[in-house]
Amino acid sequence: MQGMVWKFGNDVDTDAIIPARYLNTSEASALAQHVMEDADPTFAQKVTPGSIIVALKNFGCGSSREHAPIAIKAAGISCVIAHSFARIFYRNAINIGLPILACPEAAEKIAAGDEIRVDLENGTIYNLTSKETYQAAPFPPFMQNIMAKGGLIGYVQWRLQQQQ
Amino acid sequence: MGMTIAEKILARHADKTTVQPGELINAKVDMVLGNDITSPVAINEFRRLGVEKVFDRDRIALVPDHFTPNKDIQSAQQAKMLREFAREYDITYYFEVGRMGIEHALLPEMGLALPGEIIIGADSHTCTYGALGALATGVGSTDMAAAMALGEAWFKVPSTLKFVFNGRLQPWVSGKDLILYLIGKIGVDGALYRAMEFTGEMISALSMDSRLSMSNMAIEAGAKCGIIAPDQVTLDYAAARAKRDFTPVYADQDAAYEKIFTFQGEDIEPQVAFPHLPENTRGLSEVGEVRIDQVVIGSCTNGRMEDLRIAAEIMRGNKVAKNLRVIIIPGTQNILRQAIQEGLVDIFLEAEAVVSTPTCGPCLGGHMGILAEGERALATTNRNFVGRMGHPGSEVYLSNPAVAAASAITGKISAPREVL
Numbered sequence: 001m002q003g004m005v006w007k008f009g010n011d012v013d014t015d016a017i018i019p020a021r022y023l024n025t026s027e028a029s030a031l032a033q034h035v036m037e038d039a040d041p042t043f044a045q046k047v048t049p050g051s052i053i054v055a056l057k058n059f060g061c062g063s064s065r066e067h068a069p070i071a072i073k074a075a076g077i078s079c080v081i082a083h084s085f086a087r088i089f090y091r092n093a094i095n096i097g098l099p100i101l102a103c104p105e106a107a108e109k110i111a112a113g114d115e116i117r118v119d120l121e122n123g124t125i126y127n128l129t130s131k132e133t134y135q136a137a138p139f140p141p142f143m144q145n146i147m148a149k150g151g152l153i154g155y156v157q158w159r160l161q162q163q164q
Numbered sequence: 165m166g167m168t169i170a171e172k173i174l175a176r177h178a179d180k181t182t183v184q185p186g187e188l189i190n191a192k193v194d195m196v197l198g199n200d201i202t203s204p205v206a207i208n209e210f211r212r213l214g215v216e217k218v219f220d221r222d223r224i225a226l227v228p229d230h231f232t233p234n235k236d237i238q239s240a241q242q243a244k245m246l247r248e249f250a251r252e253y254d255i256t257y258y259f260e261v262g263r264m265g266i267e268h269a270l271l272p273e274m275g276l277a278l279p280g281e282i283i284i285g286a287d288s289h290t291c292t293y294g295a296l297g298a299l300a301t302g303v304g305s306t307d308m309a310a311a312m313a314l315g316e317a318w319f320k321v322p323s324t325l326k327f328v329f330n331g332r333l334q335p336w337v338s339g340k341d342l343i344l345y346l347i348g349k350i351g352v353d354g355a356l357y358r359a360m361e362f363t364g365e366m367i368s369a370l371s372m373d374s375r376l377s378m379s380n381m382a383i384e385a386g387a388k389c390g391i392i393a394p395d396q397v398t399l400d401y402a403a404a405r406a407k408r409d410f411t412p413v414y415a416d417q418d419a420a421y422e423k424i425f426t427f428q429g430e431d432i433e434p435q436v437a438f439p440h441l442p443e444n445t446r447g448l449s450e451v452g453e454v455r456i457d458q459v460v461i462g463s464c465t466n467g468r469m470e471d472l473r474i475a476a477e478i479m480r481g482n483k484v485a486k487n488l489r490v491i492i493i494p495g496t497q498n499i500l501r502q503a504i505q506e507g508l509v510d511i512f513l514e515a516e517a518v519v520s521t522p523t524c525g526p527c528l529g530g531h532m533g534i535l536a537e538g539e540r541a542l543a544t545t546n547r548n549f550v551g552r553m554g555h556p557g558s559e560v561y562l563s564n565p566a567v568a569a570a571s572a573i574t575g576k577i578s579a580p581r582e583v584l
């Protein structure tokens with residue numbers, strides 16, 4: 001995947017990603033209209049499909065709302081890269097199939113507006129603007145298996161078939 | 165090598181003799197929880213699985229608490245999904261309005277969160293039940309759907325940070341202050357992906373209510389859970405309510421902790437977290453003059469009996485400051501009822517505060533006390549992110565109920581001794 005970068009800072013919380021005032025629905029497209037609204041009020045209008053979010057520490061901290069990765073995915077964001085992720089956001093992203101990578105070096109060095117390409121399988125990030133390459137730790141096999149089944153629902157269906 | 169409480173609980177539920185931090189495992193869960201925001205997503209995902217039954221109708225709790233009593237048509241639609249799902253799958257612990265409470269006040273009270281258990285909830289403050297010696301942690305809606313089908317979830321075994329609180333609790337210091345102090349020291353990602361264990365003389369001295377507010381905010385340090393080893397206080401509380409058998413779990417003598425932090429009682433006064441992160445804490449004596457427009461006493465952090473008693477003690481015979489609104493939200497129907505019986509509600513009404521039916525309400529900016537642009541609230545809740553209680557241009561400060569009640573009288577953030 002390849003796209004233009006939108007950059008955010010430390011501790012972007014789930015209330016900034018999708019404020020609770022919009023949580024009276026779980027409709028993905030409705031949530032996408034307000035994605036990142038309390039961090040950048042015009043983000044949803046500006047962002048184009050395929051774009052990549054790069055943030056610093058503890059991205060997605062706060063509530064467990066899966067609406068946060070759902071809104072990001074539905075807005076057409078192809079990948080989120082951060083220095084680190086809050087743990088519930090991290091597992092939600094894996095469970096719903098939103099590609100994410102934790103890579104401190106990439107999070108520090110990538111600038112807003114850079115064009116980057118991501119090789120998810122190997123965890124490699126190419127910055128086409130600055131011509132740098134960054135390496136994230138690839139996913140452990142257990143998580144790769146969940147993602148290979150299309151997320152947790154696919155994985156559970158597979159488990160249930162095995163049980164029969 | 166011995167195991168910490170978190171490691172031991174995970175190992176038992178994964179049918180393993182031992183687990184290592186970093187290991188990825190599937191483990192059985194004793195309880196699966198969802199609310200009116202997260203369950204609709206989980207219900208849709210559950211239906212996609214195409215299974216006929218839930219894994220155990222007695223081990224799922226559905227609590228419509230966030231936008232209930234329904235605040236608008238869309239919330240009503242979401243709450244209806246829970247109600248219909250509960251009926252269709254014959255879920256034992258569905259709590260209708262009138263029988264419900266804020267989920268993390270309700271489950272311990274109902275004896276549905278017990279020592280040694282694994283409880284997952286599609287709500288980040290599920291970590292509250294760590295106060296009972298459970299491994300309780302927030303997950304997402306898809307996790308909830310999967311667990312409702314399989315009765316298990318995947319976990320990465322966390323390493324454990326130990327926090328020792330030595331010495332004596334200072335006046336008006338509660339579990340809320342200990343956890344705010346701790347978060348101020350280590351930051352909102354200071355325990356990221358870790359389990360926390362709280363121990364020491366001050367923890368032993370805390371009531372069950374105060375311990376629940378402490379573990380409630382483990383997530384605000386990024387932690388997976390915040391566990392207090394069961395003692396007599398815990399066992400008495402749990403035994404009086406338990407809906408099933410339970411086995412307390414304790415750390416081994418030679419358990420390995422990633423790091424041990426030690427705090428001293430004399431250093432910890434009541435704490436206030438400034439906007440817009442729970443880590444922006446200051447001791448009450450360093451707050452300065454902060455005028456407020458609204459006080460909220462409630463939430464899964466501080467909406468329990470002890471909290472209301474403390475607030476009433478301070479508000480008794482006083483009036484709420486001019487130009488200030490005070491909203492008091494008992495955590496559950498039982499707490500509301502007891503507050504009426506003990507005369508606390510009278511004290512609040514006499515002081516000209518509002519007393520609400522149990523709901524999350526303003527805690528997450530849902531309803532029942534939303535802030536306008538430029539307004540400032542002092543709340544006993546757990547988060548003060550931008551826009552958390554309303555307009556993105558409003559501000560939330562966090563404190564314990566004693567400080568909130570005193571501030572309700574003076575109109576600015578104040579110490580309890582100023583009004584007593």
Ligand code: SF4
Pocket residue numbers: 230266267268287289463464465523524527528545546
């Ligand atoms: S009271 Fe607040 S923090 Fe607790 S469950 Fe409700 S919204 Fe979440």
